[in-house]
Amino acid sequence: MEMFLANYAYAFTLLILCIGLYGMFFKRNLVKKVIGLSIFQAAVIMFFVSLASKMGGTVPVKWDEIPVEMIDGYMNPLPHTLMLTAIVVGVATQGVAFGLLVNIWNRFKTLEEDALNEAILEDSRD
Amino acid sequence: MMNQGLKWMVLLGFAGLMGWGMWGLPDRGDLDAPMNEKTTITGTPTPAAHYIEHAYKEAKTPNIVTVVLGDYRSIDTLGEVLVVFTAGLILILLLTNRRKISALDGGDS
Amino acid sequence: MIEANLPAMFVVSYISISLLIVLAGVRFKESAQPLATFGAGVTAVLSLVGWIVVKANTEAGFPAIRYGFGGWAPPIGIEFVLDGLSAFFLMVVNGVAAVVLWHSAGNLDKHLDAHPPTFYALASLFLLGLNGMILTGDLFNLYVFLEISSLSSYALIAIGSRQAPLAAFRYLILGTVGGTLYLIGVGFMYAMTGTLNMIDMMAIIPLIAEEPAVLVALLLMIVGIGVKAALFPLYGWLPESYTQTNSISSALIAPIGTKVAAYVMIRVLLFVFGASGLNAVWPLSEVIAYLAGAGILFGSIMAILQKNLKRMLAFSSVSQIGYILMGVALMNPLAFAGALFHVLNHAIMKATLFMVSSHLERQEESVDIRDFNDSYRVKYPWTMATFTLAAISMIGLPPMAGFFSKWMLALGTIEADHWVLLGVILTSSLLNAVYFFGILEKVYLRRSGQKEASQASMNEVSWGMRLPALILALTLLCFGFFNVPLLDILQTLFPV
Amino acid sequence: MKRSFESPITLLGARALAPFIMMFGLYVIFHGHYSPGGGFQGGALLAASVLLMRVASGSKTSSLILSNAVTTPMGVVGVLIYFGTGLLAMFLGGSNFLDYEGLPIPGMSPYYLRYTGILIIEVGVGLAVMAALVLIYDKMADGEVSQ
Numbered sequence A: 001m002e003m004f005l006a007n008y009a010y011a012f013t014l015l016i017l018c019i020g021l022y023g024m025f026f027k028r029n030l031v032k033k034v035i036g037l038s039i040f041q042a043a044v045i046m047f048f049v050s051l052a053s054k055m056g057g058t059v060p061v062k063w064d065e066i067p068v069e070m071i072d073g074y075m076n077p078l079p080h081t082l083m084l085t086a087i088v089v090g091v092a093t094q095g096v097a098f099g100l101l102v103n104i105w106n107r108f109k110t111l112e113e114d115a116l117n118e119a120i121l122e123d124s125r126d
Numbered sequence B: 001m002m003n004q005g006l007k008w009m010v011l012l013g014f015a016g017l018m019g020w021g022m023w024g025l026p027d028r029g030d031l032d033a034p035m036n037e038k039t040t041i042t043g044t045p046t047p048a049a050h051y052i053e054h055a056y057k058e059a060k061t062p063n064i065v066t067v068v069l070g071d072y073r074s075i076d077t078l079g080e081v082l083v084v085f086t087a088g089l090i091l092i093l094l095l096t097n098r099r100k101i102s103a104l105d106g107g108d109s
Numbered sequence C: 001m002i003e004a005n006l007p008a009m010f011v012v013s014y015i016s017i018s019l020l021i022v023l024a025g026v027r028f029k030e031s032a033q034p035l036a037t038f039g040a041g042v043t044a045v046l047s048l049v050g051w052i053v054v055k056a057n058t059e060a061g062f063p064a065i066r067y068g069f070g071g072w073a074p075p076i077g078i079e080f081v082l083d084g085l086s087a088f089f090l091m092v093v094n095g096v097a098a099v100v101l102w103h104s105a106g107n108l109d110k111h112l113d114a115h116p117p118t119f120y121a122l123a124s125l126f127l128l129g130l131n132g133m134i135l136t137g138d139l140f141n142l143y144v145f146l147e148i149s150s151l152s153s154y155a156l157i158a159i160g161s162r163q164a165p166l167a168a169f170r171y172l173i174l175g176t177v178g179g180t181l182y183l184i185g186v187g188f189m190y191a192m193t194g195t196l197n198m199i200d201m202m203a204i205i206p207l208i209a210e211e212p213a214v215l216v217a218l219l220l221m222i223v224g225i226g227v228k229a230a231l232f233p234l235y236g237w238l239p240e241s242y243t244q245t246n247s248i249s250s251a252l253i254a255p256i257g258t259k260v261a262a263y264v265m266i267r268v269l270l271f272v273f274g275a276s277g278l279n280a281v282w283p284l285s286e287v288i289a290y291l292a293g294a295g296i297l298f299g300s301i302m303a304i305l306q307k308n309l310k311r312m313l314a315f316s317s318v319s320q321i322g323y324i325l326m327g328v329a330l331m332n333p334l335a336f337a338g339a340l341f342h343v344l345n346h347a348i349m350k351a352t353l354f355m356v357s358s359h360l361e362r363q364e365e366s367v368d369i370r371d372f373n374d375s376y377r378v379k380y381p382w383t384m385a386t387f388t389l390a391a392i393s394m395i396g397l398p399p400m401a402g403f404f405s406k407w408m409l410a411l412g413t414i415e416a417d418h419w420v421l422l423g424v425i426l427t428s429s430l431l432n433a434v435y436f437f438g439i440l441e442k443v444y445l446r447r448s449g450q451k452e453a454s455q456a457s458m459n460e461v462s463w464g465m466r467l468p469a470l471i472l473a474l475t476l477l478c479f480g481f482f483n484v485p486l487l488d489i490l491q492t493l494f495p496v
Numbered sequence D: 001m002k003r004s005f006e007s008p009i010t011l012l013g014a015r016a017l018a019p020f021i022m023m024f025g026l027y028v029i030f031h032g033h034y035s036p037g038g039g040f041q042g043g044a045l046l047a048a049s050v051l052l053m054r055v056a057s058g059s060k061t062s063s064l065i066l067s068n069a070v071t072t073p074m075g076v077v078g079v080l081i082y083f084g085t086g087l088l089a090m091f092l093g094g095s096n097f098l099d100y101e102g103l104p105i106p107g108m109s110p111y112y113l114r115y116t117g118i119l120i121i122e123v124g125v126g127l128a129v130m131a132a133l134v135l136i137y138d139k140m141a142d143g144e145v146s147q
Helices: A002-026 A030-052 A077-108 A113-125 B004-023 B047-059 B064-072 B074-095 B098-106 C006-025 C029-060 C084-107 C116-135 C139-158 C164-193 C198-208 C212-229 C238-244 C247-278 C284-305 C309-329 C333-364 C375-379 C381-395 C401-415 C419-445 C450-455 C463-481 C483-492 D008-030 D039-062 D068-091 D110-142
Strands: C065-068 C079-082
Touching: A002 A030, A002 B004, A002 C164, A030 A077, A030 C164, A077 A113, A077 B047, A077 B064, A077 B074, A077 C139, A077 C164, A077 D039, A077 D110, B004 C212, B047 B064, B047 D110, B064 B074, B064 D110, B074 C006, B074 C116, B074 C139, B074 D068, B074 D110, C006 C029, C006 C065, C006 C079, C006 C116, C006 D068, C029 C065, C029 C079, C029 C084, C029 C116, C079 C084, C079 C116, C084 C116, C084 C247, C084 C333, C084 C463, C084 C483, C116 C139, C116 C247, C139 C164, C139 C247, C164 C198, C164 C212, C164 C238, C198 C247, C212 C247, C212 C284, C238 C247, C238 C309, C247 C284, C247 C309, C247 C333, C284 C309, C284 C419, C309 C333, C309 C401, C309 C419, C333 C381, C333 C401, C333 C463, C333 C483, C375 C381, C375 C419, C381 C401, C381 C419, C381 C463, C401 C419, C401 C463, C401 C483, C463 C483, D008 D039, D008 D110, D039 D110, D068 D110
Parallel strands: none
Antiparallel strands: C065 C079
16 A cells, blocks of 8 residues: 555556557557657656655745745645646647648548558559 | 557557656655755755745745746746747648638639 | 857857748748858857867866856756867757758759748757757756757658658657657656756766666667667658658758767767666667667668668668767777767768759659669769769768778777677678669769760759758868868767 | 638627636736746637637637737747847846846846846747747648648
8 A cells, every 4th residue: 555655646657658659559540649649748747747746745836834944845846847848848749740630631631541551652653 | 560569569568667667766755755855865956955945035936836947947948938939830831821822812812 | 258158159049040030031031041051150150169169178177168047057057068079069060051051042942832931940940959959968958959859850851742741740759759758768867866967967877877767767768869869770750751851851850860869869878877877787888789780781771772862861871870879889989989970971971962862853853763874974963973972981981081980980899899790880881882882883884875975965953052062072071081180089078 | 610600609608708818818927926827828828818719700800819910920029038038138247148137127136137037038938839829720720721
């Protein structure tokens, strides 16, 4: 039980990471691959945020009742900051991914991996 | 193209590796983890402790995350803004509909 | 002013240039290309200044300029580190980029029905990301700059043939997974050490190198960066991307994109983990060296099988990246100097070769190797001469620079007692000779096609395109002649 | 946008909500010093208010709030505010890049200079993020080529 309480957050993170990776590996539709990618990135965000927690700590906003010299009273602000940046990067990546998908759709009229491969084969035959 | 079996092997290998590594991480919420100490093993100050202790004194801002984001690690945030800006430019480059624009220029809208 | 803030000036100048391109592009679309070239040129000059300053500082006894952003001392804030290694890479990246962007003026009419200002703004942002990756001394900051450069390279690759967006999409999926794995590795390292600063972390790692979490973090980082650097089993995105994209992007991304990823590999392996941290549990440096060796052979063999010149060059990139990573993983000064010199050579050679392929693509509408014949000798005398210089350097014949980097690498393998890898280098040089001499023979030697040559007339591209390619090719010759002083300096960059 | 239809209910609901979301976005940006929040989160909320109108009423009406043509300049301005703050501190204050202590505001202690500097860059971040998100939506909406 002790072990579980100490590590359950990591275990769930691992589970979500694997779900995201599964989506990217096994789904044949490109939109689903992007969804897998976003799940994968969300798992990383969860991982960092769970790193930031401290037993008995509160959110990193200065509060008069806990003096700042008592650093154990506040959670670690650094992973939170890093994740704000990483979230933005994730949003930007997904925006670009969907932009590329619209572009692919405009050219091939399909987003299924198999159909795309066929279309490419036909292209190279000409 | 990777075949199915290889994909499963990569997936399971990744899960095993990550599980093994995560087992060795400090427990969640552990107050004695290296990142929650005041100094690292070699005696250099850890950033996190410095932020908590000095953020209010040095920027008069109670929200420590804002200070870290805006001041201590400001070049990260500049990079973040540039990432968003880049994404906007990329969408212009990829999806500006030239055909529609030329049709509008031609006058048949 | 500029001297005190030298490390920041690289980032500052690229941001200003990209913003200026966007703003000026609203009214003056033609201003984009000169502005981008100007920006890269200014940074190239700055990196030369940086190299000189660092050299003077090293003689005075402090090898690295550490620049804290926001005025914060390094472990608290983020620092940029300008030392010999980063100054060298800055020179390579910005110098090659400036010439490539100059050369791109002649190609603008052919490609880019898309907006030139946006394209060049993204090219500047791509270079900004690379410069940031080279300079930064903070592991997470590296990730941010990595994503800036990756995102813009996806977009630059997506402009091209019909399949280009698909190639870019596959690169995006792989590249983002790589970046995310790197980020998880950073998280592990942060949890284990409590700091993100590379120099601090380097002091801590020997004390905790045997922890499983550190080992896993190292593996995740190697895989993550390996995707970007096209380390052997992770090269999948590279050939399609370089083949399908337009010729400006391929000439810009192919020479320097993977080099900077290799630089990050050097930083993380040698300057953060160090030799002791890298080989604490498993002999990872040998694993990387042999993977790189496999990549060298695989890339060369695949290059021989290709019929499309651009795809052949892409596979040859896989093989040449193998040389660089092998030199890094051999962990001795000779191989290290060879790897760095090969970075310089390969950046110049690949830029030249992709420029040549863009000339041919422009004039012949196809880069199929089977179409090459001796009429090319008459039609494109300058382009073909450039190609010959670069190809000879690629094969590694003296006096071209390519010979000396391979020579140093070979000496490094002997020093490290890796005879198999020595064999790999020699074999691969022969294979390189096969695919480049095949082309040279078609263009210069074949007798039966003399009729074609006599019918052809000069059909060369403009001087604005010929000149940059030729200059780059001649630079190779210069570096070949003056290799000794440069190699001496590069050997001193190896961390002890 | 295959087929568009107008529903007074969604339009009215969106019109009622959008100003409050925008207000809340501004609050999140400017109150980021005292409570969770800041430039990115506020910018995303501002973008949400514009996008809500875009979704509910089509781009014709909503471009009255934020026209398609201004998003790019707005993004540039957002980046420029951030970048310019850093440059000002570097060139006029003689300090490092992005060191807000060097900002040329007379009569302020270094602590409040940092405070102000953070506020200025948060506004820049908010503008850039809002512009970029709206831009991404706009381009996505009209980028698709139908036969």
